[in-house]
Every structure is written in structure tokens, then in C-alpha cells.
Amino acid sequence: PPARILPPLLLLLLPALGSTLPCSPRPNATRFVCTEPTLSTFPTGLPPTTVAISVEFTALATLPPTALAGLPRLQELHLSSNRLATLPEAVLRPVPTLRVLDLTDNLLADLPAGIFTSTSLLQHLVLRGNRLQVLQPAWFRHLAQLEWLDLAANALTEVPLRVFHPLSSLRSLDLSNNQLATLAPGMLDGLRALERLDLEGNRLGTLLPATFVPVPALRHLFLQDNKLQALPDGIFLPLHHLHVLDLAQNRLRALELPPRPSGPALDLDISGNPWACECQLLALLRRVSPRLVTTRDTLCASPPRYRGQEVATVTWAGDTSC
Helix, strand or coil: CHHHCCCHHHHHHHHHHHHHHHHCCCCCCCEEEECCCCCCCCCCCCCCCCCEEEECCCCCCCCCCCCCCCCCCCCEEECCCCCCCCCCCCCCCCCCCCCEEECCCCCCCCCCCCCCCCCCCCCEEECCCCCCCCCCHHHHCCCCCCCEEECCCCCCCCCCCCCCCCCCCCCEEECCCCCCCCCCCCCCCCCCCCCEEECCCCCCCCCCCCCCCCCCCCCEEECCCCCCCCCCCCCCCCCCCCCEEECCCCCCCCCCCCCCCCCCCCEEECCCCCEECCHHHHHHHHHHCCEECCCCCCEEEECHHHCCCEHHHHHHHCCCCC
């Protein structure tokens, strides 16, 4: 019927209307969400009642310095999966109440030194999946309340000495899938509240004996997929609260384990290493009795009589020569 036929001009306008309407601010709203792939300009006109913004999976490549002006209550800003390569130093100054900032999967190779000067209440900072090569100490100088820092999947080759020292409240630090070959002495200084440390997928060949002395509260430690060939004697002695230790896919032949006070067994993954199933290793595993996360790929490489056998099987069978 003629009444159902839309004018040709309106038909042409429908795609454009459909792409802009989802990103139109609503008066007095507290949350704003936009995932329009063609969006290239940060939305304006957000109400001052806004406490959370999510502009993700868009074509956004730049932010004006005043993008967040007039949003005094903003607590969460999610800008993941955009095309941001730079950020203005003043962009966060209008939002001192910010608690969460997520910049996952952008193109950031650097950040202005003073970008976090006004965000002393920040608790979660996610910079995963960018192009950061160097960490600036100035970024963290005012973040004493930060609890979660995710720097995974960048291009970091080193961590400056004491760069994290101001982060006295930090509980989780993720440095996985970078290009770290060594950890500087004192890299973890100041992180006495740290409970989770992820160093998976780097190029670590060795660790210093005192690496974990500054983090006695550590509960989860991930060191898998590195190039570790040996662990210093007593390296895990400061870690009385460790619950999870992942050493999988390294080049280890001998094992060091943290002390085990009464409590749940240690969740331990030591798969994918060329273990030397000799008396010292077997006795250690029997004494500590960890829960081996996987046994199929936890095999003995030596001595010849045990080559190819599961470490757990050899451990509990006992070795009459020991």
C-alpha cells in the first residue's frame, strides 16, 4: 500500500540516523555507552550527572583537551579498542574523581608525563595492548590509591628502578607479553600490598635472588613462557602466602619452591620444562606436596632411566637410589 512506501530521501537517511542515534547523550543519564564503529569524534553534550563513559570499538583517533570538561562526577572512563595514538596532558584534569581508566588496545606509544597528576583517586589503570616502550616514573607519582595496573602486551624492554615505588596500594601488576629480558634490582620496591604479579610471555632468562623480597603479600605469581634456565636458591623464601606459582614452558631442570606453612596446597604448574628427576627434586616435591596443575606435559628429561616419564609418577614411586 502507498502508506507503507517510504520516500527515497528518507531511505537514504536511515543508515546515517541509525549510526548516530545510539551515541546521542540522554539528559540526566549517569552512564553513556557508544560502540559505533564509524565514530571518529568524541561525543559532546554529555550531562554533568555522568559517572561512567564507554566509547569502545570506534574509529576515535584523538581526544581534545576539553573532552571531559563539565563532568565533575565521572568515575569510569572506558576507551578500549579505538585508534588513540596520543592523549593531551590536560585531558583528565576536569575529572579528579576518576576511579577507572581503560585504554586497552589502542596505539599509544607514550603518554604525557603529567597526565595522571590530577587523578589521585584512580584505582584501576589498564594500558594493555598498546605500543609503550618506556615507563615514565612521573606517571605513577600521584597514584597512591591505585590497586590494579595492567601493562600487558606492550613493547617494554625494561622497567626503570623503583618506578612503581609510589604505588603503595597496588594489588595486581600485569607485565605479561612484553619484551623484558631482565628485572632491575628493586623493580618491585614499595609494592608491599601486591598480591598478583604476571610476568608471562617475556624473555626472562634469570632472576635475582632478592627479586621478590619487596612483595611478601604475593599470592599469585605467573612466570610461564619465559626462558628461565635456573632459579636462585631461596628466591621464593619471602613468599609465605603464595597460592599459585606458574613456571610452565621455561628451560628449568631444577626447582625452587616457596615455604609452605599450614594451609591449602600450592597450585603449581611446572609443565614444559626439561626436569632432571634426581633425588633433590623428587624429595622437594614429596615434602611440599603441591597440586600439579598438569601432569601430562610435566616430564623428566633426565636421568635416562626416567626420561619421558611423568614427574608426578616418578616422585611418588620413589627412587631406591636416593
